Amino acid sequence: MSTEKSFEDLNRELEDTVRKLESGDLPLAEALALFERGTTLAEQCNTLLDGAELHVRQLMTRPDGGLVAEPFEDGQNG
């Protein structure tokens, strides 16, 4: 499993960041830090959205009854 943050996580953090920024009442230094964080998050979100490739695996049952997920290739996706 990937240890990178999912789009969902990044997007949620971006929303939180912007909401905090919008709430005002922050010291300028803090607001600037939030802005930089938000910009980074937006870039990461875009990178994920633009660069993602669909990964498909197929569940197989082993002789012992256990399950494995193997890359699925049908030559037609993507």
Added chain:
Amino acid sequence: MPPAQVYTISQVTAYIKSLFVSDLLMGDVWLSGEVSGFTQASSGHCYFTLKDGGAVLKAVIWRTQAARLTLPRTGDQVIVHGSISVYEAQGVYQFYADHIEPAGVGRLWLEFERLKARLAAEGLFDAARKRPIPAQPRRLGVVTSATGAALRDILRTLAARYPLVDVILAAAPVQGADAPPGIVAALDALNRWAAEREPLDAILLARGGGSVEDLWAFNDERVARAIVASAVPVITGVGHETDFTIADFAADLRAPTPTGAANLATPDRRELAATVRGLAASAQTQIQARLTEARSGTDALTHRLGRQSPLMHIGRDRQRVDDLSRRAGLAMAVRLRSAGERLRSQRLHLSALDPTAVLTRGYAIITKSDGSVVGSVTQVAAGDALDVRVADGEFGVVVTMNHE
């Protein structure tokens, strides 16, 4: 002895009809039989007879029903739905059909309705049972044929809309006798995978379009129960828009097609990108406002600080000098002006006193030879020579007489 009560034919026929109408079975009944003597009148109503080896039943399809049904022909084996009632004018009871199917499909239809009613009564289709589908799924399970058009449609749609999602396929036959147990096993395998290895946000159960018989596996009770038992929410996308299966009713969400199921399971990345752009723009606006605000605050401070600086003191002194000189200049101007006015009025006064001014009006100044001005007759005697001065010169005169 006359009878206590005599009824008219209409009365007894109305009574017989009321027996049919109040009977629950007569009002809502499925029948199977063979069509004979089928005719459609010019009015659009259809008349025929339903029969089997032992009995016949007159039947009618009204024009409005006939318009939306596939009409049978004489000799067809059919399954029909409708009610039985009395036609008083002819003294016959007959069947009023509102649904008619060829016998093979009709049997499936009956089976479908029975199972649907039974599972609905169990609460399997209750809206309260339906679980929400996460808006941004991380991982989706797919149950369909590994070689079918449905899988191709789903993967193409996911790749275009939301390729961030992970797909786990559990292949299953989707047609024939193996299909129901195969689908049940695939749903079970995905649920095990989700529980033991990687969580799944939803499972797409799909099959491309086909005939009613082709789709029949999705009307299987085992499949319906496996959907209900699934810990992961199930989205169905079976057949075409108009096909409804038992699996659709049991599912947490029903899509009209496999592509539709992929659409319902995922957000569109273009919309997400627009949302991200919106958030970034909002952050930009916020920080711009904060910076502008901070800058104007700084400007105000700079201004206040500037007023305390030595430069400012010099400036203030300079201003005082300016002020003083301005005031001095003003006072001087006032004084000059009043002096000028005084001068002018004195000059007017002086000109009034100038004796020569009078001469221009015809007066004259008369002086004696000693230079004294003659102002009285007592100053002269006859024979005196006097000087007369007028505006433009002098001339001499001699006094001839004195009228004292």
